[in-house]
Amino acid sequence: MSTLGTVFLQSTSFIDAMYIVAFSLFIYGMSGLTGPRTAVRGNKIASVGMVIAVIATLMTRHVLDGSSTPWLIALGIALGTAVGVPAARNVKMTQMPQMVALFNGVGGGAVALIAWIEYRHHFGGDFPLRVEIPSLFAAIVGSVSFWGSNIAFAKLQEILPGRPIKLPGQSAINLLLLLVAAGSAVLLAAGTHSQALFVLGILLAAAVLGNMVVLPIGGADMPVVISLLNAFTGLSAAATGIALNNYALIVAGMIVGASGSILTNLMAKAMNRSVPAIVAGGFGGAVAAPVHAGAEGGTVRSTSAQDVAIQLSYARLVVIAPGYGMAVAQAQHAVRELERALEAKGVEVKYAIHPVAGRMPGHMNVLLAEADVPYDLLREMDDINPEFSRTDVTLVIGANDVTNPAAKNEPGSPIYGMPILEVDKSAAVVVLKRSMASGFAGIDNPLFYEPKTSLLFGDAKASVSEITAEVQAL
Amino acid sequence: MIVTELAILVLAAFVGFEVISKVPNTLHTPLMSGTNAIHGIVVLGGLLLMHEAHGVLEHALLVIAVMFGTINVIGGFLVTDRMLGMFKKKPDPVEPAEADSTGAGAGEEKK
Numbered sequence: 001m002s003t004l005g006t007v008f009l010q011s012t013s014f015i016d017a018m019y020i021v022a023f024s025l026f027i028y029g030m031s032g033l034t035g036p037r038t039a040v041r042g043n044k045i046a047s048v049g050m051v052i053a054v055i056a057t058l059m060t061r062h063v064l065d066g067s068s069t070p071w072l073i074a075l076g077i078a079l080g081t082a083v084g085v086p087a088a089r090n091v092k093m094t095q096m097p098q099m100v101a102l103f104n105g106v107g108g109g110a111v112a113l114i115a116w117i118e119y120r121h122h123f124g125g126d127f128p129l130r131v132e133i134p135s136l137f138a139a140i141v142g143s144v145s146f147w148g149s150n151i152a153f154a155k156l157q158e159i160l161p162g163r164p165i166k167l168p169g170q171s172a173i174n175l176l177l178l179l180v181a182a183g184s185a186v187l188l189a190a191g192t193h194s195q196a197l198f199v200l201g202i203l204l205a206a207a208v209l210g211n212m213v214v215l216p217i218g219g220a221d222m223p224v225v226i227s228l229l230n231a232f233t234g235l236s237a238a239a240t241g242i243a244l245n246n247y248a249l250i251v252a253g254m255i256v257g258a259s260g261s262i263l264t265n266l267m268a269k270a271m272n273r274s275v276p277a278i279v280a281g282g283f284g285g286a287v288a289a290p291v292h293a294g295a296e297g298g299t300v301r302s303t304s305a306q307d308v309a310i311q312l313s314y315a316r317l318v319v320i321a322p323g324y325g326m327a328v329a330q331a332q333h334a335v336r337e338l339e340r341a342l343e344a345k346g347v348e349v350k351y352a353i354h355p356v357a358g359r360m361p362g363h364m365n366v367l368l369a370e371a372d373v374p375y376d377l378l379r380e381m382d383d384i385n386p387e388f389s390r391t392d393v394t395l396v397i398g399a400n401d402v403t404n405p406a407a408k409n410e411p412g413s414p415i416y417g418m419p420i421l422e423v424d425k426s427a428a429v430v431v432l433k434r435s436m437a438s439g440f441a442g443i444d445n446p447l448f449y450e451p452k453t454s455l456l457f458g459d460a461k462a463s464v465s466e467i468t469a470e471v472q473a474l
Numbered sequence: 475m476i477v478t479e480l481a482i483l484v485l486a487a488f489v490g491f492e493v494i495s496k497v498p499n500t501l502h503t504p505l506m507s508g509t510n511a512i513h514g515i516v517v518l519g520g521l522l523l524m525h526e527a528h529g530v531l532e533h534a535l536l537v538i539a540v541m542f543g544t545i546n547v548i549g550g551f552l553v554t555d556r557m558l559g560m561f562k563k564k565p566d567p568v569e570p571a572e573a574d575s576t577g578a579g580a581g582e583e584k585k
Binding site for chain 2: 027029035036042043047050053064073075076077080091096099102104106111116130230236238240241248250255256259263266267366380
């Protein structure tokens with residue numbers, strides 16, 4: 001065990017050098033992820049960095065000491081692989097957002113558990129503040145992230161309703177919980193070493209706080225929340241790094257924390273929302289204004305696949321606005337077929353992609369790319385909005401909130417101010433919908449009651465296939 | 475020591491800000507998922523502490539922590555790869571001007 005070679009390999013400098021290689025690969029890989037051409041490679045590069053970091057850690061002196069240690073580490077990694085690989089491989093494209101939330105959550109959970117162990121080790125003994133403060137921070141933030149992410153998962157998976165859930169006096173409760181968690185932390189840091197204070201005061205209060213903060217946030221804002229929690233987990237990982245004296249953790253955690261907060265801002269901006277407004281949405285009565293009920297009781301016009309086919313075939317420009325409904329029905333291939341059938345008839349077809357259509361930014365692009373829709377037909381919101389005025393028919397496939405004109409016209413609406421696809425400007429609108437249920441934000445859509453709008457009820461995939469068949473038969 | 479670590483922390487923050495300064499909407503989700511995988515690095519914390527653990531509770535907590543971290547890392551990278559897989563063999567959506575020169579190259583990547 002003590003040959004010169006092993007001594008060298010286990011030396012701190014060598015391990016640190018490997019860490020430097022690892023986080024360089026993270027940074028390089030992440031910068032690759034910001035461009036479509038380099039993204040796939042960037043992700044692979046970052047994962048190589050992770051493998052190097054893990055190997056370096058396992059090579060560190062004493063890490064594998066003890067007869068059971070290697071086995072327990074192997075057990076943890078094996079369990080994680082057994083859960084993570086099938087989950088990542090089998091998840092449907094429509095369920096990606098909640099999967100990311102879940103992965104983020106377990107990361108936060110790992111942080112909180114590690115902080116707990118770190119606390120136990122120093123419990124009653126020597127606990128320097130430079131270890132204690134970051135550990136307490138990691139325990140609180142990791143725990144909030146774990147529970148918050150689980151709630152986000154449950155909401156997106158529709159285990160919990162997507163609409164905001166609020167308790168009376170929510171903001172007071174949240175503030176109290178934060179005080180309990182922070183107060184326990186201060187007491188602990190001041191020298192009151194108590195196991196119960198740590199577990200009950202910090203881990204539990206933070207857990208409930210995580211639930212409370214995310215529960216009141218509406219489903220439509222969930223991607224931004226997941227991104228925010230992602231940044232949180234990064235920060236807490238960096239704090240763990242300081243407590244454990246580990247450079248790889250500090251750098252990787254902080255980069256994620258920083259980039260995650262920028263990304264959160266970018267996402268919020270794409271929805272014309274501000275991050276404080278989204279989070280505060282859960283804190284008070286700010287969105288208490290009742291949803292304008294003007295559209296209620298209006299009548300909708302339903303139509304048949306044949307009528308839609310005729311309408312589409314004789315149009316010059318058809319814009320397809322896909323949404324979550326298309327994703328759920330896995331209708332992207334059927335949509336591509338319809339587009340081809342229409343193009344064969346000389347109809348110009350474009351796709352209007354709202355930045356947050358579906359439940360994550362880029363969701364629609366991914367699905368339509370899978371169905372081989374050419375990129376040049378996909379138009380982002382700002383490019384397509386001016387074109388709606390010369391569009392003959394807009395085909396809305398399972399999109400709701402992102403087409404809701406209430407976002408422009410009704411200051412009382414919870415989504416007021418969110419930029420939308422202005423489909424109501426086109427000459428006619430056909431909406432494919434499963435039922436009259438409201439969208440994920442739980443808001444009624446006046447678009448459906450407009451005279452120029454007709455609705456075709458049914459599963460998006462079946463409806464689109466039917467329309468395609470009718471178009472081809474014409 | 476703590477000063478060095480704080481310096482590293484601050485510099486890493488600037489790197490993080492810088493790397494994400496501009497990114498197309500389309501890539502928000504994969505990027506979030508990719509950075510999500512990277513913070514799975516906390517698994518190292520579990521690995522480092524395992525040999526110091528005493529008793530069943532600590533060992534059990536650490537095995538769970540390592541499991542969670544591993545799920546975060548492996549799941550995160552795999553999911554990101556699957557999302558990005560949808561973009562392969564397609565010409566560049568963001569900079570169409572370069573599409574001609576890059577389309578072929580992207581197409582050669584393995585399926």
